[in-house]
Amino acid sequence: MSNVKELIASMSLPVIAAPMFTVSNPEMALATCAQGMMGTFPAHTTRNVEMLEDWLTTMADGLGRLKAENNGPVGPYGVNLVVHGTNLRLAGDLELCIKHKVPVILTSKGAPGAVFDAVHAYGGLVFHDIASARHAEKALDAGADGLIAVCGGAGGHCGTINPFALVNEVRQMTDKAIILAGAITTGRDVLTAQVMGADLVYMGTRFINTEESGAKDGYRQMIMEANATDIFFTAVMDGAPANLLAPSLIRAGVDLDGLKRQTPGAIVAADEGRKHWKDVWSAGHGVGSINDVLSVAALGDRLKAEYKAAKGDLGRFQAIV
Template identity: 60%
Template sequence: MNVQEMAGKLEIPVIVAPMFLVSTPAMTLAACSEGLMGSFPAHGTRTREVFEQWLVEITQGLKRLHEDASGSKIAPFAVNLVVHPSNTRLQGDLELCIKYQVPVVLTSKGAPTDVIARIHDYGGVVLHDIASQRHAEKALEAGVDGVIAVAGGAGGHTGTINPFALMNEVRRIYRGPVVLAGGMTTGRDVLAAQAMGADFGYIGTRFIATAESSAPLGQKRMIVESNATDVFFSASIDGAPANWLTKSLLAAGADLDVLRTTLPGKVVAAAETRKRWKDIWSAGHGVGNIDDIPSTVELCRRLKTEYRAAAGVFRSAALPTENLQDGTKQAPRAIA
């Protein structure tokens, strides 16, 4: 399968982002059943054995969905592999991806050179996280099938560059598939990402507040109650740039002023007294547009309706070409 074939299997160009301690097989299957690509991170499972159990559950679930499908599209699923040398599970998790022929592998945090050939051998697609033009250059040199442009405003580990600027820089060097991540919560946002030059939208935070998400109810409610200004950026929690829910940091005893001046990787002592990933919660800038906790299926249907409605508005707003007084043609215009 190549990226073009992958796109043809989707109802709308959306990948539900893999989220640590949030994504579940139920969420993944629900998204796939609605024609959106579901995903989960391999490292989100406690052991390699649990990872395999999830792969079995999803592959068998997709088989049943295909058997029961009545003409509707069933999307493929994806797995996120951290390819940084610090990930001691990488080789074992990679072997399981190969064993179960995971259709799409989302690689992150490092150069995926050694991984790509093995995934390509069974026909899998590799999309790699990037946060700058230089990251994109390195990923393309390694032979990835496409890049995931993580812009400022994304939840969890995030980029810092404005999505317009990041898309423009990536498109200066690359005409292939690009997935844009950062702050999207609606189908209209996905269409806007395509207008900016992306091929797919990557939506994460919006899916934290769903019934199938394994996030604590407190995190879901905090997302519903938060605005973009309630998201705090710091590289000092775990050494990488990330966006966090401010209220969860305060509840964990973190001093925000100290966090702002702490070097990356030097976790604030107060926060160290809590179980970091259990009590400190991440989210992106899109929280201000989230006000309910639907099922994954309901949310996917909402996104499809929004995307198609927005596409219809843009098509109908295109004015016909008209002759100007000087005889030249006036190009059609699109109005948001």
């Protein structure tokens, strides 16, 4: 894929099912590609390079099958690599992505130009996670093709900045692609993101509640029962600020009132009682509009219908300008 415009034009909806540790897998990614959206997974969910190679082969075979079926646009796929010096697997994982010519590499943490250059060399694209204009500047300097604006309210290790503020700041810096992330759950949200100036969206939490995701039933149930006020922002789990489902923290014996008295970044005892963290779950503020578990195909159909309906609604917005 030589440029982002071509990539978006090849998709039926500008939606990327965001990479989620232990949740995204090839089954979910392929089902997403079958809907003409982008399927992804993090390389670090695999136990080792052999397993990653297996997953990449599954993607190549699956995409070949989907294209042969010729049932409409087949979306591209992406692999998330943690490009920080502390990721000892980076060289091996990157080598496999190069071998398999993974169309899009989604990078997080650090922005090493050498990794971006290696992806560009085989014709791949790089989208890099940013949570501030400073991060965006670094990623642009390193040659990123798109910036994933991870805003306040996102699931996982999220940002804190309001999406309007971050998209506007980044848009002043570049006309490269912006991928908006944070609490996006409906087709209407996708259109809204485009109107705000984004080119694509990252949708994470909504995809946890699909039949293909790797999430446990209890996790999906908790998401269905939760509202935005049930999401707790804290670094207690691994030292990095993240949005977590408060009921899962309470069940693990975490004192939320105690945490509230500290700033999220001040919590350092990340390893304390580590075994409790197994069933502490992450989700974004979008949980309040997630009330079901459905197949990725059904979700794709719904997102497209919602998007179309929202587009049809645009005419009713009145302003004297």
